[in-house]
Amino acid sequence: MEQAEPRPRPEHAPALGDVSAPGRLAGPDEGISGAELALATRNHGLPLEALRHDTTPPGLHYVLVHYDIPYAPDGPGDRWTLTVEGLVDRPLTLDPAALRERPAVTHRVTLECAGNGRARLAPRPVSQPWLTEAVGTADWTGVPLADLLAEAGVRPGAVDVVATGADHGVERGVEQDYARSLSVAAATDPARGVLVAYAMNGAPLPPQHGRPLRLVVPGWYGMASVKWLRTLTVTDTPFTGFQQTVAYRYRQASGEPGDPVTLIAPRALMVPPGFPDFMTRTRVVRPGPVPLTGRAWSGHAPVARVEVSWDGERTWTDAEVTADPVRPWAWAAWHVTWHARPGPYTLTVRATDGAGHTQPLTAPWNRGGFGNNLVQRVELLCLA
Numbered sequence: 001m002e003q004a005e006p007r008p009r010p011e012h013a014p015a016l017g018d019v020s021a022p023g024r025l026a027g028p029d030e031g032i033s034g035a036e037l038a039l040a041t042r043n044h045g046l047p048l049e050a051l052r053h054d055t056t057p058p059g060l061h062y063v064l065v066h067y068d069i070p071y072a073p074d075g076p077g078d079r080w081t082l083t084v085e086g087l088v089d090r091p092l093t094l095d096p097a098a099l100r101e102r103p104a105v106t107h108r109v110t111l112e113c114a115g116n117g118r119a120r121l122a123p124r125p126v127s128q129p130w131l132t133e134a135v136g137t138a139d140w141t142g143v144p145l146a147d148l149l150a151e152a153g154v155r156p157g158a159v160d161v162v163a164t165g166a167d168h169g170v171e172r173g174v175e176q177d178y179a180r181s182l183s184v185a186a187a188t189d190p191a192r193g194v195l196v197a198y199a200m201n202g203a204p205l206p207p208q209h210g211r212p213l214r215l216v217v218p219g220w221y222g223m224a225s226v227k228w229l230r231t232l233t234v235t236d237t238p239f240t241g242f243q244q245t246v247a248y249r250y251r252q253a254s255g256e257p258g259d260p261v262t263l264i265a266p267r268a269l270m271v272p273p274g275f276p277d278f279m280t281r282t283r284v285v286r287p288g289p290v291p292l293t294g295r296a297w298s299g300h301a302p303v304a305r306v307e308v309s310w311d312g313e314r315t316w317t318d319a320e321v322t323a324d325p326v327r328p329w330a331w332a333a334w335h336v337t338w339h340a341r342p343g344p345y346t347l348t349v350r351a352t353d354g355a356g357h358t359q360p361l362t363a364p365w366n367r368g369g370f371g372n373n374l375v376q377r378v379e380l381l382c383l384a
Helices: 034-042 048-052 096-100 145-152 242-247
Strands: 082-086 092-094 105-112 135-144 160-171 174-183 195-200 214-216 229-235 267-270 283-285 288-297 303-309 320-322 332-340 343-353 376-382
Touching: 048 267, 048 288, 082 145, 092 096, 092 145, 096 195, 105 214, 105 288, 135 145, 135 288, 145 195, 145 229, 174 242, 267 303, 267 376, 288 303, 288 343, 303 320, 303 332
Parallel strands: 082 229, 283 376
Antiparallel strands: 082 092, 105 135, 135 195, 160 174, 160 229, 195 214, 267 288, 267 343, 288 332, 303 343, 320 332, 343 376
């Protein structure tokens, strides 16, 4: 049988190992492509009505998978191991059962994708086309990363802890396992409490959320919480992998080194009031008192204030914020009552955290579409 001629590589496709090709920006009239739509069907956001849940059911929690979901068998003879290696005195090789035998902790943590809000930017960075729903909150159970590093014995001179997952693919021409690093100080910071997690909301991790092991890095955008965790490597030099130094950077132009994407910027989201139009999602309410509720969070400091406007952002009304001081990296609930009269409205909500960061009224553009914490605006019609 004759073999088919190899298909030529498109001119715009970079060769493997070529990291010089920057992420692309959409043209002024360019709509969502088939490739972006395919990403959107694989990676789903949180239906905003699910903000009513204190903890997000796993099937409603946002999902972002860079490559494929690795298959992790769970039969009696199947073994998944986590290796702690590199600049340590006592390298470790642990399976999930060995981790479950160690003292466990549970943290309620809000995770948000760094690209949340990307599809609302202009020009639009071409990638996963998130609106505002790439978020979720769960009770994550596992072993503190600091405990595992102490058990392994981190040697003097250690700089980074590199976390590598089992998901493997090609991104911008680079074949890779998904890998990210934290500094040793960040990895062991007791105020953050980074976890090697094996359970979500009291049950084993679902496959799409990293089964059987993943990192959970409170307060950081989700790219730091490496899923399908295989190795933790302590290094004496800063990690320069693709996801660390190429992908997740705030850049205004393609040639810039950029600043690293790290902590979550403050954001408040509203449970959509009333009921929706099917296609446009415009909300419909009836005249009278309308309860407005939602959640707010920040990775810099707990949320200190949530404000709502219903008069075109001319005036703002403070909402009542209910935060849990023992869960500083979980979202806080907020509520306020609006007395609606007939007519069209745009409701706006914004959050301010305890470090003084406030959501902007105009989108903070960057080439990767990261950290766009523009205020949420909800189109609404109050019936006569």
